[in-house]
Amino acid sequence: MERITKKLNEIENQYLELENGIIDYTNNIIKSPDLKKKGSKFGIYEQKGKKMMLRLKAVGGELSTQNFKDLVDIMFKQNIPFLHLSTRQNYQLHEVDFDKVKSTIELCNNKEMYFRGGGGNTFRSILVSTYTGVDKKSNFDVIPYAKMIENEVFFIDKAFDFGRKLKIGFSNSSDDEFVMAVQDMGFVAKEINGKKGFKVFAGGGMGRGSKIGHILLEFLPEEDLLKAVKAMIELFYDRGDRVNRMQARLRFLVEKIGIDGFRKLFLEYFNKETVENGIVKPIDYANFIPNLTKFEINNTEENYNQWIDFCVKETKFKDIVSLVLYVKNGDLSKEHAQKLANLLDNINSPIVRATINQNLVIPMVHKSALPYIYEFLNNEIPEIVSESFSIRGQIRACVGSTVCMIGVQDSISIADSIAVELDNLANLYPQYRKIIFKEAKNIRISGCPSSCAGIPVAPLGFIGLKKRINDILTDCMQVYMGGILTESIQSLAFEIPNLIIPIDEIPLLVRRLFEDYLEMLQVYDLTFTQYMYERRLEEF
Numbered sequence: 075m076e077r078i079t080k081k082l083n084e085i086e087n088q089y090l091e092l093e094n095g096i097i098d099y100t101n102n103i104i105k106s107p108d109l110k111k112k113g114s115k116f117g118i119y120e121q122k123g124k125k126m127m128l129r130l131k132a133v134g135g136e137l138s139t140q141n142f143k144d145l146v147d148i149m150f151k152q153n154i155p156f157l158h159l160s161t162r163q164n165y166q167l168h169e170v171d172f173d174k175v176k177s178t179i180e181l182c183n184n185k186e187m188y189f190r191g192g193g194g195n196t197f198r199s200i201l202v203s204t205y206t207g208v209d210k211k212s213n214f215d216v217i218p219y220a221k222m223i224e225n226e227v228f229f230i231d232k233a234f235d236f237g238r239k240l241k242i243g244f245s246n247s248s249d250d251e252f253v254m255a256v257q258d259m260g261f262v263a264k265e266i267n268g269k270k271g272f273k274v275f276a277g278g279g280m281g282r283g284s285k286i287g288h289i290l291l292e293f294l295p296e297e298d299l300l301k302a303v304k305a306m307i308e309l310f311y312d313r314g315d316r317v318n319r320m321q322a323r324l325r326f327l328v329e330k331i332g333i334d335g336f337r338k339l340f341l342e343y344f345n346k347e348t349v350e351n352g353i354v355k356p357i358d359y360a361n362f363i364p365n366l367t368k369f370e371i372n373n374t375e376e377n378y379n380q381w382i383d384f385c386v387k388e389t390k391f392k393d394i395v396s397l398v399l400y401v402k403n404g405d406l407s408k409e410h411a412q413k414l415a416n417l418l419d420n421i422n423s424p425i426v427r428a429t430i431n432q433n434l435v436i437p438m439v440h441k442s443a444l445p446y447i448y449e450f451l452n453n454e455i456p457e458i459v460s461e462s463f464s465i466r467g468q469i470r471a472c473v474g475s476t477v478c479m480i481g482v483q484d485s486i487s488i489a490d491s492i493a494v495e496l497d498n499l500a501n502l503y504p505q506y507r508k509i510i511f512k513e514a515k516n517i518r519i520s521g522c523p524s525s526c527a528g529i530p531v532a533p534l535g536f537i538g539l540k541k542r543i544n545d546i547l548t549d550c551m552q553v554y555m556g557g558i559l560t561e562s563i564q565s566l567a568f569e570i571p572n573l574i575i576p577i578d579e580i581p582l583l584v585r586r587l588f589e590d591y592l593e594m595l596q597v598y599d600l601t602f603t604q605y606m607y608e609r610r611l612e613e614f
Contacts (some may be wrong), residue, residue, distance in 0.1 A: 081229055082183060085190070091120065091254050093176040096126070100172055106479070115234055117192025118175065121168065121477050125163045126175050127158075128167040130182060133224045134202025134217050134244075135163030135428030137187075139418040142426055144185040146415045147587065149408040152178050157411060158473060159404035159432045161528055162199045162241075168477070169224055190228060197233035197307065200224055201243030201257065203250060204429045205396060207359050208389040208437050213263035214270055216244040216610040218354050219296070223303055226352045233307050237314040238322035241279065242303065244272075245381065252559035255287045256280055256531055259306050261299070270296045276306070277328030278300045282523065284530035285325040286564050290340060298344075300351045305343040313339070360437065363394060366424045366440040375446035379462075381448055381465040384462050384511075389438070397436045397447065400461035403471065403486055404432030413454045421447065430528075431470060431515065465500065466493030468514035472526040475538070481521035483538025483549055499588060506592050513591070513602035517584065519551075530566050531557040533606040534587065541574050549577045556610025558603050568610040 095112040098104045119127030152174045158166040180190050191197045200220045207215035227233050242259040245251050254260025260275035272294045278287025294302055315322040318378040328336045421443045427435045451459045461467035471489040475481030500507040518532040529535035535554035538545050550572050557567035591605045
């Protein structure tokens with residue numbers, strides 16, 4: 075803690091610069107881009123309506139129940155109306171008053187929730203498999219390693235002064251290793267003869283010039299983890315393009331010199347490093363089990379059983395399950411967050427995790443608590459229960475132009491319109507509702523060309539833009555198809571030529587695609603992701 079306090083004192087001047095920048099911006103002394111330069115490195119951005127957004131990094135989206143309660147208390151104290159769960163597993167505080175930014179930072183720092191990175195040209199939030207540590211298929215728990223990296227990188231100043239951002243992630247099994255292939259640096263848990271380590275990917279990423287990364291190392295021993303991350307930080311700091319922002323991500327350097335040349339360069343940096351891992355604190359999840367609250371409540375309602383089917387995932391522990399809480403648009407009001415904090419207390423859950431799908435997961439719940447949780451949510455936050463059955467709750471969309479300063483289209487309202495069409499389709503063919511519900515998660519919508527909703531890997535994606543049609547500037551979206559990341563097929567989404575369509579035509583396009591997919595299911599056994607991959611090269 076003393077080490078962290080010392081570093082926070084060192085960067086206090088940067089917090090003060092941000093505070094003074096907000097004052098200058100309010101008085102029209104500086105412009106919005108100048109303010110962005112002062113705040114983005116902390117994950118702090120202006121949003122529409124003369125408010126600020128503060129992005130709180132959380133490794134793998136994990137907060138202890140106490141930290142979640144602390145965050146809710148800060149929201150009430152600072153009158154912050156809602157938090158947003160991002161696709162990078164962050165907790166974003168929205169509509170923060172200009173004059174409360176500095177004090178909000180201090181309140182979070184005091185609860186060991188820090189703002190460093192999370193935005194700008196820095197080492198960004200570390201992505202981690204949601205069910206690590208409790209998943210039946212897990213090789214080993216990767217979140218202790220990810221937390222160690224976050225804790226150590228916090229003190230490496232170069233990691234917060236790149237030419238562009240650097241994103242890394244950890245997967246606990248090979249099932250989703252190709253999610254790691256679209257990180258700048260991705261680590262997949264691997265064991266060889268009982269020796270723990272990682273398969274390492276490099277040079278992937280989403281956004282302009284999206285790429286699927288290359289295998290950098292087939293096996294990195296666990297004790298060399300920080301050494302590898304530090305080597306990549308040094309390499310990217312030295313060799314990343316600081317002149318041409320459009321070519322500044324790590325993937326462009328890999329592309330320029332080739333993976334063999336890049337591997338050779340990386341190993342030169344790696345072999346010079348002498349840094350050793352910080353403390354890796356293994357988590358014995360079994361120790362949490364005796365403290366989980368048990369209940370003697372039954373529920374035989376059909377809706378309850380359907381909720382169980384959609385929201386509950388078995389773990390490797392007897393009578394312990396993980397529970398998904400579907401959060402529409404990833405937005406939680408402070409009042410709803412307070413009720414969730416109460417629920418976590420009532421069931422004595424130790425942790426909660428934000429997911430890349432903008433939901434929350436309670437990793438460990440005693441099965442006997444499920445009827446109580448269902449009843450609690452139905453009474454206190456019925457929206458979370460209804461979202462569990464809602465097709466709309468599955469569609470991933472960014473915050474869009476109503477909030478984001480660079481948003482072009484209102485992705486939220488477009489997602490709503492798509493959901494209406496798919497709901498109508500499900501009502502027409504109720505036997506397929508579960509399939510439509512399950513596959514709707516593969517629809518992703520971004521209000522601008524940024525990759526906040528993960529369009530580059532979307533089976534079906536839309537990016538907001540404006541196009542002149544018949545001499546009228548029209549609200550449109552570019553259509554992407556065919557993103558797939560599996561062991562046998564890895565492909566980024568294809569930008570469909572000449573398929574830029576007005577936003578009011580998008581819901582019908584999605585419905586037609588789903589109608590055709592359901593018809594294909596009469597003959598073929600395939601997922602919607604596979605179906606869109608097969609259609610990616612067709613003319614529309």
